[in-house]
Amino acid sequence: MPSFRVRDFHPEDVEGILHLWEEMRDSPAEPVYGLSEVLASCQEDHAVVAIHDEKVIGAAVGRAAHAQGWIVFLSTTLAWQEKGVGRAMLGALERKMAPYGLSKLSALLPDTAMRVDAFVDQGFQVKKNLRYFEREIPVQRKELSVLSEVGGRLMARGLWDEIGGMAAEKELLERRLVMPLSKPDLAESYGVVPPRAVMLFGPPGTGKTTFARAIASRLEWSFIEVFPSRLAVDPKGLAGALRETFLKIADLEHAVVFIDEVEEIAAQRSGEPPSPLQGVTNELLKIIPAFREQPDRLLVCATNFIRALDSAFLRHGRFDYVIPIGLPDEDARRSIWERYIPATAAGDIDLGELVKRTDGFSPADIEFAARKASQSALEKTFYPDDPATIATGPVTLDYLEAISATRATVSRDVAAEFLQDIELLARL
Incomplete structure (x- = not known):
């Protein structure tokens, strides 16, 4: 042999x-x-x-x-x-x-x-009744240092499912963004080019940041939030720091890059001579086309004031979609309340009344009211008006009082302007 x-x-x-x-x-x-x-x-x-x-x-x-x-x-x-x-x-x-x-x-x-x-x-034993489980880790070891440099992270799994209600917004984002990005080969076979940049707009506190993080969680991609205010103190200046940050992000295999309140660096350009901020806007307008050339990337920008953005910023070729994120619907408000009401009190709370009374509230407004009610109930336990009263936790009245004392972030005028913006600027 x-x-x-x-x-x-x-x-x-x-x-x-x-x-x-x-x-x-x-x-x-x-x-x-x-x-x-x-x-x-x-x-x-x-x-x-x-x-x-x-x-x-x-x-x-x-x-x-x-x-x-x-x-x-x-x-x-x-x-x-x-x-x-x-x-x-x-x-x-x-x-x-x-x-x-x-x-x-x-x-x-x-x-x-x-x-x-x-x-x-060779002495190995066959183990019975064992199952092999495997999960792909989305970020490789070599990317961790780059991720750390740009302040990125991996979002917890399941954030997408934690967004209660908002069914129309979730379905739209799932179909337009998540599906083609997670199945690029299938999308290409249909002639669909996966999106590279999307603008989320809506009143303050409506959950645009939450949706951006949830998209990264759903895709299992790295999430990098770019803070213009932090970059502004860089010795290279805001425009230079912005350019360098995006160059570093290019070393990541998959990434969702998020810029909140983007109107701060992409406002309407006007005036003579050009202001320093116009140079930043020009730099961002150059960055986006270069960013779009890289696969497995998604730029998510969010703004509370879409009318303030430079007209060149929203044109076709820079953002694939301009998507409105409005106030939470009834199902979403119910889900948010359920998140903040303690389990020990949940069975005794008139949740339907809380949902009804917070129509027009943003998620941040509901969170504030819920925490205010919990704090009030805690104080009543330690400092009761009637010493003979035994408090056991927050009750419906605590929440209703907190709702009455909470001023809604989004006024009727702002809500009306948002509906106009949907008609004029949304691109779905």
Whole structure:
């Protein structure tokens, strides 16, 4: 029988491992780990190969984390299966990883894998009633430093579902933004170009920031909020700092970039001589087209005063959609109240009355009223008007009093102007 030998992985073995991985992928036993992970572990972790006639006929790749070791990849060519190659490579790999003080060495195999003899012969035990769960981590390790530099973060999963009510707005954002961005290949097959920039507008406190964060959470993309007020103190000036921030963001694979109150840096340009702020507006107008050329990016701008924006800022080619975000509807108000009413009191509160009485309130208004009611109830417990009264928590009257004492952020005039803006400026 022709002989083979097992040795450490060399960089020139990459092509051979590529063929092994593709051969396994095309067989019923699809690899558990992706090719990029296997090759990365070859370079950074532990790997051995089996050689015959100076050709790679097998490979075993392992990774160690604390006292736990994992077999990332084990494969031999079809011609060399059942000839002891797998056992020999596993033995060599285990010896190579021994100095790391591993207490356990494990392997994950696809359920269609037929050859498990190599593992059994090396002392591995088949564990019954186990399931393998996998989730892709959206931000790679190499991106974390860039994310930290620009003040970005990953939003918690589930923010999208936490937005109660607002069904029309959520459906619109899901269809126009989330779906084509999360399925770019499918969108392209229909001739749809995934959006690159969107403007959210509406009265103050209506949840535009919440929607921007929820979009990032829904996509599982990095979320970077750009604060013009912070960039303004940069020695390079606001325009230079803005340009440098977007250059750094270009190093991220996926990103939702959010600029709130964008009217601060994109207001109508006028006056002679040009003001310093006009230079910032010009810089932003240059940044957006360059940003749009990069895939897997979404710029979300928000404004309370869309009429104040420079006319060139909203034109076609810069923003794909201009979407209104209005005051919460009845279902949304109910959801917001449920979030702030403590569970111990929820069953005794007339939630329907609170929802009815807060028509025209923004989410921020409802939060303020809810916290005010809770504070009032707490104070009544410690400082009761009647010492004989035993307070057990907030009641409906506490909330109604707090609602009466809360001034709505959005006036009737502002609400009417918002409806006009929808007619004149919305682009859905």
